[in-house]
Amino acid sequence: MTVLFTDPNFRTLVQVDVLLVVWLMTMSNYTSLLRLRRKVYATPEDYNFNHVIPVGRADDGVERSRRLHQNHLENVPAFLVLSLLYASTRPAHATFEWLLWGFFAARVVYTVFYARAMQPHRTIAFTIGALLMFAMAVLTLRATF
Numbered sequence: 001m002t003v004l005f006t007d008p009n010f011r012t013l014v015q016v017d018v019l020l021v022v023w024l025m026t027m028s029n030y031t032s033l034l035r036l037r038r039k040v041y042a043t044p045e046d047y048n049f050n051h052v053i054p055v056g057r058a059d060d061g062v063e064r065s066r067r068l069h070q071n072h073l074e075n076v077p078a079f080l081v082l083s084l085l086y087a088s089t090r091p092a093h094a095t096f097e098w099l100l101w102g103f104f105a106a107r108v109v110y111t112v113f114y115a116r117a118m119q120p121h122r123t124i125a126f127t128i129g130a131l132l133m134f135a136m137a138v139l140t141l142r143a144t145f
Contacts, residue, residue, distance in 0.1 A: 008093045016100040020076050023107065027069040034062045060100055068114045071126075072107070079103060079133055084138045089143035101134045 005011055035041055039061040041051050046052050083100055106129035113122035 009087050009091065009096050011101055012093070012097050013087045016104050017080055017083060019104060020079065020107065023111070024069075024072050027065070027072050027111070029119050031062065031065040031069050034059075034065050038062060042085055064117070065114065068111060071114070072111075075129070075133075076107070082136050082140065086140045089140055091139060091143075094138075099132050099136050103129050106132065 005014075038061065039050065040055070040062045041047050041050065041052070044054075081108050083103075086099070087096065106125050108121060110125035110129060112118075113125055
């Protein structure tokens with residue numbers, strides 16, 4: 001396994017993919033923390049367990065966090081697969097590194113902008129990440145022909 005880590009592309013792949021998974025896990029914990037602080041739970045049994053009566057309306061902060069987490073769940077797994085497939089084409093390291101770290105940065109910035117309700121910044125950050133993934137997909141396909 002240590003032989004793989006001598007390949008700079010493999011190291012970049014592991015670094016970025018692990019950080020994205022940790023980022024995804026952090027989002028889940030952030031949503032849970034908001035729920036606990038605001039006493040806005042996901043299920044009736046959670047309300048019963050905590051001896052709290054539901055307020056009957058959604059909490060904007062919790063819902064924003066849930067939507068943000070859902071967006072990560074829709075985009076990060078696809079990136080994880082695509083980045084591995086792209087790595088298998090043995091791309092130039094500079095391009096590989098730029099695309100992967102660029103996607104990671106776009107997701108971090110997207111998270112900040114989403115959490116703070118900053119438009120059009122949020123859409124721009126999302127679009128940059130999507131374009132980087134699309135470029136990886138095109139480069140991966142091109143390498144297979």
